[in-house]
Amino acid sequence: MKHKLLALDxxxxxxxxxxxxxxxxxxxxxxxxxxxxxxxxxxIKAITTYLTPISRTLMEFLPNLEIIACGAVGYDHIDLExxxxxxxxxxxxxxxxxxxxxxxxxxxxxNVARRAVEGDAYVRAGLWKNGxxxxxxxxxxxxxxxxxxxxxxxxxxxxxxxxNMSLAYYGPREKPDQPHEYYSxxxxxxxxxxxxxxxxxxxxATKHIIDYxxxxxxxxxxxxxxxxRGSVVKEDDLLAALSNKxxxxxxxxxxxxxxxxxxxxxxxxxxxxTPHIGSATIETRTKMGQIVADNLIAHFKGQALLTPVT
Ligand code: GLV
Numbered sequence: 593m594k595h596k597l598l599a600l601d602x603x604x605x606x607x608x609x610x611x612x613x614x615x616x617x618x619x620x621x622x623x624x625x626x627x628x629x630x631x632x633x634x635x636i637k638a639i640t641t642y643l644t645p646i647s648r649t650l651m652e653f654l655p656n657l658e659i660i661a662c663g664a665v666g667y668d669h670i671d672l673e674x675x676x677x678x679x680x681x682x683x684x685x686x687x688x689x690x691x692x693x694x695x696x697x698x699x700x701x702x703n704v705a706r707r708a709v710e711g712d713a714y715v716r717a718g719l720w721k722n723g724x725x726x727x728x729x730x731x732x733x734x735x736x737x738x739x740x741x742x743x744x745x746x747x748x749x750x751x752x753x754x755x756n757m758s759l760a761y762y763g764p765r766e767k768p769d770q771p772h773e774y775y776s777x778x779x780x781x782x783x784x785x786x787x788x789x790x791x792x793x794x795x796x797a798t799k800h801i802i803d804y805x806x807x808x809x810x811x812x813x814x815x816x817x818x819x820x821r822g823s824v825v826k827e828d829d830l831l832a833a834l835s836n837k838x839x840x841x842x843x844x845x846x847x848x849x850x851x852x853x854x855x856x857x858x859x860x861x862x863x864x865x866t867p868h869i870g871s872a873t874i875e876t877r878t879k880m881g882q883i884v885a886d887n888l889i890a891h892f893k894g895q896a897l898l899t900p901v902t
Pocket of ligand 1: 665689
């Protein structure tokens, strides 16, 4: 008999096909998704999610839940305390999305610094004949401060170095194997940087660490780039800093209340907005889906997991 698997979202390309052979997939469909879950309450042994939150309440509702296979590298949307208490297994999808996410950080940085999105709109609106676009900002020789020098942060650093930028990083501890300048004080790093790039995990430890004080330190010539989690930035403070020009601009892929993006940003020329596309390529999402499936299959075969969260 196939184990029952609750799929909280559609999954990545190929993921459900890979799972269907091994699991009975329960999809909490409309009009009454809760009833669907209730109907299988005692049989659901596994959950898949991408960014759909998993609360303690849901876990407590499923007495035989053994494993959550998260199709993302970040798992701050899952109640970790409840997982630990119940000894539920958790897996994620690290490594495969590192390059794509770092690419998006640079995409945002280049676009906002060189006014590319603004320039595109300028050309399409037929405004070029009236005069040139205002000047942008050079990357070479500028300093990028990376918040969270993990896998993605290091990949961002590599790319910034290729643009002849100098590098610094902030995090909970210095990494002696890294050649870049370490700051234990986030505001001090922001003050010394031209670009503040967020690549740290979300969750309670990083919630709202970017507030008005840090943005003010970044200063009126500085740019904020966020490919981490929206929760890292106090969005109201960012809006205030952008509208009164306390910072020069921002490139954002993540937001505090996705998919809601503050409407005030829609009319700001100094902001580039993408809809959480860090890992959104066919190649990478396909790999992420395969990892989700392989972890689940390994778990129920009693084999070693590929990417357990420990
Ligand atoms: C996407 O944001 C991820 O954590 O994989």
